[in-house]
Amino acid sequence: MPIQSDEDALAPYDAVLLLSFGGPEAPEEVMPFLRRVTAGRDIPEERLEEVATHYHHFGGRSPINDQNRALLAALETEIAGRGSAVPVLWGNRNSDPFVTDTLRAARAEGLLRLCVVVTSAYSSYSGCRQYREDLAAATDELGIAAADLVIDKIRPYALHPGFVAVNTEHLVETVEAIPDLDPATTRLLFVTHSVPNAMDDTSGPGDGDGNLYVEQHLRTGRLVAQGLAERTGTSLEHELVFCSRSGSPRTPWLEPDVNDRIEELAAEGVRTVVVAPIGFVSDHMEVVNDLDREAKETADRVDVRFARVPTAGTHPLFVEALVDLVHERAAEARDELVVPAQADGGDVRPSICAGGCCPNLRAAKPALCGRD
Template sequence: MTRDFDPRTGYDANGRMDPKAYDAILLASFGGPEGQDDVIPFLRNVTAGRGIPDERLEEVAVHYRSNGGISPINAQNRALKAALEAELANRGIELPIYWGNRNWHPFVNDTLKQLAADGHRKVLLLGTGAYAGYSACRQYREDLGMGLRETGLEGVVEVDKVRQFFDTPAFVNPFAEGLRDSLEAVRAQLAGRGDTAGRIKIVFVTHSIPMGDANAAGPAAEHGNRDQNLYTAQHLAVAKQILAQVPEADGLEHSLVYQSRSGAPHIPWLEPDINDALEEDAAAGVAGVVVVPIGFISDHMEVLWDLDTEAKDSCAELGLAFSRVPTPGTHRDFVSGLIDIIEERLLDENGLPRRTGRITSVPGGPWFDVCPASCCVKPALDGTLRPTIAGVDSEVGVPQP
């Protein structure tokens, strides 16, 4: 990778940004309700601008209502924030971590105001999406671009973003560890049925997205396949790396499937859905499945409902042994690796880069610090483009905003 920084822009030809003296970190996530009264207001925020009536939102609300109206995602982000703070302290890095959400308290705009009130001016954003794409990357960049404008902090507070981390051992290693354990669990279930020779399949799963969003992320040129969208290719590359670390998986079938499709039925989304795929697997003679949720960093509602409830129930009805691999959460390797990625962007006490190398173990990485102008573009409902951070303005060729 080219290491020559352009002094006019502060980033190199590969979209890597020059380390800076940041004074705070912002952990940004999706957000979720924390009580029954929060559920519909939260879902209104998620679907804002789409004109979806509350009666339809109640159909989705059952996922949260069955859990007391509480999404686990906020508690998981609090735990991740605490774990990251502890790792920073262990390394002697004195940077406060703030937390802001897209759809529920604490909202990003409120957090930006607090950052500014506390005197912070150079902020490094850590989003909780691992892959390239609109929802996992660009939407966070838009959240902060819009937030700075709406709060009047544009030009006052500077926010940059760390790279996507799908390619790092931090993300891959916890899944490999969990796959070993889940394979053992499924084999034990089958042995308990007297079926020691039953076929086991490894089912990698991620969030489905509209085909338009998948194509906007770009073709998978770096994976040698220009006909495959980048989102799918990155997940397949992660799955391959996980399998390479688990000898116990040698010779087993595996597939990539999708979950949590939403939106208008006439709009094509990535397929197959996990429940449809499980039916086909059972019909083909598979006896047990290990589900590996490689699209997610924590066991939030879509994991608990779509996998631990619906997919697990599908397996019970189909007679399939089932085990689901945990997401990284606060796994020691994940937390340590995220701080490694943050250190790539920091200067030490002598004004020198804290970390000169970039760890990557999956084809397609390391990803950009500063994204190309056309990266994952998705116009607003009125056809306009939202302001973003950590991107290149195509007209002037400098970072936004």
């Protein structure tokens, strides 16, 4: 349910900034994009060329930018529908429109206080702090031109009721469309982007026990699976698996890989896998290539029926949830009492990150929207 608002509900913000990963939009942009993404990580050129083939399967164009354009339009409509004239801006980490250029243009237009919506729902270095580092780097590049900018960020939202609801809705629709489904020979695979074990081990507040990245996925998946059972009477055995591993083979990353697990399940007698990419908010490259193409090919090869659940995308429940989070952050900025919406009774991550939260394990860098 959208938060009721009036013209001042988003005060003190002048604009909302949709901040995303970015992606190439033409074949000639693929390698420069990959070099920006992996800068400082000593990834061999031949490995980048291998990854580039994923994009060339789709004409050298990532779907992520078009999806962000659609999400931006949906956010504008939802915000305006609640009586606010606050504009929605868009910036990327790794491709045009770069966040530095977006911030420069915002300041030139007199938009000085921004609320940032990141297209990543979970807590981790790559899902949260790295975006905060990018914001710090952008303001540093702008120098004195950024002196009067104030930038806040909404909190991680994997456990927000709206995000859980839309993933549940999509799972229900997918399962109900599968003919002759036998729960006994069906496995529900919740999928997210693999990260190095060390990144998961240090995800969360600096004085915590880490592993918040995996914990949040397990909590979200559990709620979504419960929602399926409650709405359809179908209970499916479920687990968390990973995709899109990259980097040195000597570095441990989160497992099992979705393809390996499908092969194992086939050997165990599973005949249908329902793949729900709850770790992603839209159908970008890790979904359309790593799941729709590669995981589907694996399932076909081992004679397992494959069904893939849509991501949140621009579903009204998701758009409403994001705008609710912006309203929540605006109320915090006005020093009003806020009771954060949460789909379970567990930990709610703050909008201002604690010191040492989800640290950069390669190099210490300044980050905005936190206490470090």
